[in-house]
Amino acid sequence: MEEDILTIEEVAKYLRVSERTVYDWAQKGEIPAGKIGTVWRFKKTEIEKWVNDRLSSGSKTNSVNPDVQIKNILSPDRIVYIKQSTKHDALVELAANLSTAPQVKFAQELETEILKREELMSTAIGRGIAIPHVRLSSITDLVMSVGICKNPIIDFQTIDDVPVQLLIMIGAAYNQHTYYLQTLSFLSAKLKKTELRDALLASTSPEEAYELLIKD
Numbered sequence: 622m623e624e625d626i627l628t629i630e631e632v633a634k635y636l637r638v639s640e641r642t643v644y645d646w647a648q649k650g651e652i653p654a655g656k657i658g659t660v661w662r663f664k665k666t667e668i669e670k671w672v673n674d675r676l677s678s679g680s681k682t683n684s685v686n687p688d689v690q691i692k693n694i695l696s697p698d699r700i701v702y703i704k705q706s707t708k709h710d711a712l713v714e715l716a717a718n719l720s721t722a723p724q725v726k727f728a729q730e731l732e733t734e735i736l737k738r739e740e741l742m743s744t745a746i747g748r749g750i751a752i753p754h755v756r757l758s759s760i761t762d763l764v765m766s767v768g769i770c771k772n773p774i775i776d777f778q779t780i781d782d783v784p785v786q787l788l789i790m791i792g793a794a795y796n797q798h799t800y801y802l803q804t805l806s807f808l809s810a811k812l813k814k815t816e817l818r819d820a821l822l823a824s825t826s827p828e829e830a831y832e833l834l835i836k837d
Contacts, residue, residue: 627663627742635668635742637756637798665742669780673746673809689800689807691765692835699766700827703788706772712736712753715790719766725792726759735790743778745785750812751777754791756801763793763800769821769830786822787812
């Protein structure tokens with residue numbers, strides 16, 4: 622379908638890298654791509670899988686990375702129980718919560734960029750998890766909010782058809798590329814544990830959920 626084909630510019634915006642970087646990756650075969658004439662094009666589903674594979678491939682080293690500590694980027698007041706049933710409303714509610722963090726300077730910009738990125742490509746990574754994330758020059762340091770969705774959200778484009786129930790929203794400064802990727806990989810690996818996901822969904826207070834998340 623036409624809407625499933627992305628340009629270099631769209632992939633660059635999604636990955637937060639330069640168009641030249643995407644072009645080089647395509648030329649070297651490092652990213653799934655195809656040529657139509659002389660123009661590179663990318664299938665949305667293949668890029669989503671490529672991103673998820675990259676997150677997973679770094680999970681072993683990042684899961685023990687001492688630089689990533691949830692207690693440094695999360696607090697109980699940024700864990701919310703979401704009753705929304707649509708992706709848009711859930712993202713707006715969680716973005717409003719993340720905007721209460723002192724590291725986030727402009728609430729409207731955060732919401733706009735989170736929604737824009739989700740529209741371009743789903744941040745659902747399977748197993749009922751989505752990790753919406755942005756890097757913005759107006760954010761001073763990496764920070765996160767967690768949404769535990771009591772109503773499964775079925776309008777996320779998921780790779781395994783499992784409705785989303787855990788939302789992990791990350792905002793980072795624009796110059797935190799490495800730490801940002803380490804954090805995404807760390808959380809992707811941590812949340813693959815079925816016991817943790819089940820415990821979070823069964824939790825009844827932000828404090829209980831926070832203790833589960835900061836536990837090794």
